[in-house]
Amino acid sequence: MKSWLFPILQTAVVVILLISYYAASWFGEQYVLRAEPYDPFDPFYGEYVMLQYPDLISTTVTDDDSVYFTLKESTDGYAVIDRLETEPFFGAIKGSVFGGSVTAPQLEQFYVEQGLGPDLESARNLEVTIDVSSWGTIRPVDLRERSE
Amino acid sequence: MDTEHKLKQWQQAGLLEKETAERILAFEKRQPAPKKLPLLLMIGLVFLSLAIFSFVAANWQAIPDLAKVLLMLALMWLFYTIAHFSEKKVFGSPLLFRVIGLAMFGAALLTAAQTFHFPLANSVLPWAMFLATLAHYFYWRHLIYSVIGFFFGALVLLSFMPDIGWLEWILFIAVAVAWFYFSKEFAPVVFSWILLFASGFMLWGLVDYDSVLWPIWTLFALVLLLLIVPETKQRMIRPLYLIAAGMLIVVYLAVRGQTFIGLIDESQLGEAIALAVVGIGVLLLSFFKFRSLMWVAVPGVIGLLLFDETAIGLAVAAELSALAYLIIAQRQNEPLGLGFVYFIIVQFVIYIIYAWERLDMSVFFLIGALLLFLLSAVAWWVNRRKEGATP
Numbered sequence: 001m002k003s004w005l006f007p008i009l010q011t012a013v014v015v016i017l018l019i020s021y022y023a024a025s026w027f028g029e030q031y032v033l034r035a036e037p038y039d040p041f042d043p044f045y046g047e048y049v050m051l052q053y054p055d056l057i058s059t060t061v062t063d064d065d066s067v068y069f070t071l072k073e074s075t076d077g078y079a080v081i082d083r084l085e086t087e088p089f090f091g092a093i094k095g096s097v098f099g100g101s102v103t104a105p106q107l108e109q110f111y112v113e114q115g116l117g118p119d120l121e122s123a124r125n126l127e128v129t130i131d132v133s134s135w136g137t138i139r140p141v142d143l144r145e146r147s148e
Numbered sequence: 149m150d151t152e153h154k155l156k157q158w159q160q161a162g163l164l165e166k167e168t169a170e171r172i173l174a175f176e177k178r179q180p181a182p183k184k185l186p187l188l189l190m191i192g193l194v195f196l197s198l199a200i201f202s203f204v205a206a207n208w209q210a211i212p213d214l215a216k217v218l219l220m221l222a223l224m225w226l227f228y229t230i231a232h233f234s235e236k237k238v239f240g241s242p243l244l245f246r247v248i249g250l251a252m253f254g255a256a257l258l259t260a261a262q263t264f265h266f267p268l269a270n271s272v273l274p275w276a277m278f279l280a281t282l283a284h285y286f287y288w289r290h291l292i293y294s295v296i297g298f299f300f301g302a303l304v305l306l307s308f309m310p311d312i313g314w315l316e317w318i319l320f321i322a323v324a325v326a327w328f329y330f331s332k333e334f335a336p337v338v339f340s341w342i343l344l345f346a347s348g349f350m351l352w353g354l355v356d357y358d359s360v361l362w363p364i365w366t367l368f369a370l371v372l373l374l375l376i377v378p379e380t381k382q383r384m385i386r387p388l389y390l391i392a393a394g395m396l397i398v399v400y401l402a403v404r405g406q407t408f409i410g411l412i413d414e415s416q417l418g419e420a421i422a423l424a425v426v427g428i429g430v431l432l433l434s435f436f437k438f439r440s441l442m443w444v445a446v447p448g449v450i451g452l453l454l455f456d457e458t459a460i461g462l463a464v465a466a467e468l469s470a471l472a473y474l475i476i477a478q479r480q481n482e483p484l485g486l487g488f489v490y491f492i493i494v495q496f497v498i499y500i501i502y503a504w505e506r507l508d509m510s511v512f513f514l515i516g517a518l519l520l521f522l523l524s525a526v527a528w529w530v531n532r533r534k535e536g537a538t539p
Contacts (some may be wrong), residue, residue, distance in 0.1 A: 002287070003287065006246075006284065010253040014217060014260055017272075018214070018217065106265060109265075110265060
């Protein structure tokens with residue numbers, strides 16, 4: 001029955017998507033990023049918080065649509081930029097720089113449970129836990145208020 | 149009963165023998181009554197599904213991440229299974245169930261993206277839906293899949309922006325060409341052609357060289373498609389080429405004539421000349437292969453005419469092509485509808501560009517129009533006499 005191939009293949013696509021997501025935790029390192037909410041808005045497909053990262057700063061490149069960077073843990077336990085290039089290299093996260101602030105598409109917004117959005121937006125000090133795979137994909141794991 | 153009444157009418161009108169009418173009536177009475185789902189059961193089902201949905205929605209936060217996606221996948225499987233049995237046992241609409249199953253696939257992807265914080269800006273989700281829908285189309289060949297496929301194809305194109313890669317672009321064109329080539333019905337052929345034409349606009353993002361003529365280059369490139377399709381399909385897509393060519397002329401005329409944007413500069417003279425040369429190539433090719441499509445070559449002159457700031461050259465080209473198309477189409481007894489629409493639009497655009505601010509000269513236009521009307525009446529009269537009609 002060839003028609004069964006459709007749900008089977010479609011399930012496979014979703015499973016591959018999920019595996020690619022979990023793989024970042026299986027074969028990667030975990031970082032905690034200092035984060036701040038900004039320009040919060042609430043489009044129709046759910047509540048999420050827009051984030052920016054005060055520690056992810058670039059001095060060499062100030063404005064670029066596509067940069068490639070890796071992270072390292074600094075002495076206070078929060079992640080900072082390790083290496084930043086304008087050309088891709090293995091293990092790099094693809095992101096962008098605006099006014100010296102570095103971000104990546106997966107880091108810009110964080111979906112939260114319905115109702116939690118306004119609280120997190122009003123809290124200025126947040127931290128985001130992410131897993132970064134050795135080939136540069138990101139899995140955001142947690143968003144919470146920073147205790148400091 | 150309606151059948152009984154009709155039969156009696158036909159019998160009275162002498163259209164039907166009495167025996168035949170009786171035999172039809174007896175046959176109709178033997179037919180099993182159509183199975184109907186009891187109304188109460190239907191209302192019950194509606195309420196039950198509403199209850200299930202609100203229960204799931206209320207507890208959505210409490211459901212573990214993975215379970216949310218699995219729930220969507222389970223729904224997808226449920227609808228594909230119902231579709232399978234509805235086809236086998238001939239109940240309900242298998243097509244509808246499959247479309248819902250496909251929608252559930254989209255929902256599973258969206259849920260996965262949302263729960264697992266995937267970036268929604270890239271083109272993975274539209275691509276997955278586009279390819280899945282096309283696969284449905286090629287297996288079941290139903291119009292609805294081509295409509296959904298067109299929608300998601302357009303989403304893929306939109307998701308390419310702002311930064312688009314050559315590989316993805318070429319892949320998209322390959323898929324759209326395959327869809328175009330292997331479809332026989334009108335709708336999928338038109339949809340895939342429109343996607344191909346629209347993918348030409350992506351050249352603005354792909355190539356560093358800043359050209360205003362990409363849409364015309366795209367139209368000329370699409371002429372090559374005509375070489376690989378049989379003649380029936382050529383006839384089917386012919387209006388698309390003519391409409392696209394007409395729209396291009398009108399749009400460039402309107403933009404050049406009505407705005408003060410410097411569309412083109414001297415560094416692009418080479419491109420404009422190249423376009424004109426390719427236009428001549430298209431003209432020759434269509435002259436030998438598909439003569440009714442020679443009009444497509446007309447936009448080839450746009451590149452050169454854009455250098456004229458008054459846009460008079462463009463207006464003349466638009467006007468002449470409109471008139472010539474109408475005259476030739478009428479001589480060959482071809483439909484004139486599209487030609488007329490183009491002709492009227494061209495008149496409007498020219499009127500707005502050149503006459504809007506000179507309304508004090510409207511008497512001049514009125515006299516001109518009356519003269520033209522008179523001339524055409526004379527031409528019609530002479531033509532009529534020539535064909536041998538007696539006044």
